[in-house]
Each structure stands twice: as C-alpha cells, then as structure tokens.
Amino acid sequence: MKTYLVTGASDGIGALYADRLARRGHDLILVARRKGKLAELAARLEAETGVSVEVIGADLAKAEDVLHVEQRLRDDAAIVGLVNNAGIANEGSILGADADYLSGMIDLNIRAVTRLSAAIAPRLAERGAGTIVNVTSVTALMPEAFTAVYPATKAYVLAFSEALAAELGPKGVRVQAVLPGITRTAIWTEEAMAHLPAHMVMEAGDMVDAALAGLDMGETVTIPALPDMAQYEAYVAARTALRPNLSLARPAARYGVGAAS
DSSP: OOOOEEOSSSSSHHHHHHHEEEHTTEEEEEEEEEEHHHHHHHHHHHHHOOEEEEEOOOOSSSHHHHHHHHHHHHHTTEEEEEEEEEOOOOOOGGGOHHHHHHHOOOOOOOOIHHHHHHHHHHHHHHHHHHEEEEOOOGGGGGGGGSSSSHHHHHHHHHHHHHHHHHHHGGGGGGEEEEESEEEEEEOOHHHHHTOOOOGOOOOHHHHHHHHHHHHHHHHSEOTTTOOOOHHHHHHHHHHTGGGGGSSSOOOOGGGOOOOOO
16 A cells, blocks of 8 residues: 545545545545644544554645645655645635635635646656546536636536546546535535535535545546436536537538638
C-alpha cells in the first residue's frame, strides 16, 4: 500500500476519506487550513490503524499554499493517490454577491483541483498506475436549481475529470469524479438541514463508502444516490449524439442566415 494525499481533510467528507483509506492500509498526507484538527485526526488514525499520517496546514485558495502541495505531489514517489475534496459553496444570489468570495471559490474549487491534478498526473502516467479522485457535486448536472457560481465550478470539475480519464486511463491511471447530493456535513447548518426532506439527505459516511465502492468498480463518474446508472449513461449518450452537428460550415436553417459571400 502506498500514500494518498487528501485535501479538505479536517472534517466532513475529507476526514471520512482519510478514515476509510487508512483502514484500507494506506499511509496518508492530509491537507487543510485547520492544522490542529488535522493533527487530532492524524493521531487517532495512526493509533487505530497503524498507518503513517502526515499533516500539512494549507489554504488552497492561496497560490503559495497550492504551490507547496504541488511540489510535494511532483516529488514524492510514495504518493500514488490524490483526493481533491477541498471546496466551498454558499455564495448566495449573484445580485448581492461578494466578488472576492466568488474569486476565492473559483480559486479553491477549480484552480487548486486543476493544479494539483496536473502536478501528480505526469508521475502517475510514467509509473503506469495511480488514482485521482475529484469530488464534485450533482449540481454540476442541474445548475438552474442552485446558485450561479458553485454549480459552474463543479461542472468544470466534472468535465475536467472526464477529460483526464480519457487521457490518463489508457496509461493506467484511474480518474473518478464523485457527485454527492445533499450530504450531512458542516457545509449545511442545522437550521438548513431542518428544512430539507429527510429522504434527500445522505450521511457523509455512506456517501464516501459508496464513492469508494464506485472506484473499486472502475466507475469514472460515481453518483452515490443514483439508483440506476443507466439514466446517467443515457444522458451521456444524448450528449454524445450532439457531436456531429456541433461544428458545421453553415448556420442551422432555423436562423435564416444565408451562405457567406
């Protein structure tokens, strides 16, 4: 067993990924802003599982902290798995949006995921093995039902993961996008949870266990709540069917545009 690096690991989904990976025998490098909480988690996992756990205090919305973690991913041959879990939401309406908050969300949800994946990918491809897990969201598939920026960042992560899988899969590297629905984590307040139908809320441990089962099954896209994966496959097939008509020499007839002179 080799080492996994997990971002956003101080609590919630990231901490549960750390727990499950440790119980599979993997050493860990845990990354989050709250180094004290990471240290508590690391001590518990080392005592309970016997694996080695290192902690890195880093804010991945900050370029200098991303660069530090990037370098570790490039240089440390023991790291064979990356779980890009760190992310934020809750931007509210675009009409009253805080532009700095939105920029920070884009930096964390998109830029950090991209740079960390790009840092480890060449080494894993050369090795011919390894794993990249990107935690995205079901909002990537229904942007009109949520806020403006968060679903857009998660749609990027989904498309990015699919493209990575197409490129790196033939080289022996597993890439998985995980799309949780509403999950009981600190991102939701108790007040907000109280107004949600119970049947829509998944426990975080169940979500992570399903995600890891999907990884074991070889899924590129895992939607833990989706009962019938054929529904998603039909969506992808419909999207693929558009390809022949997405780039043509002439505008579609419905626009009434004549041939270019």
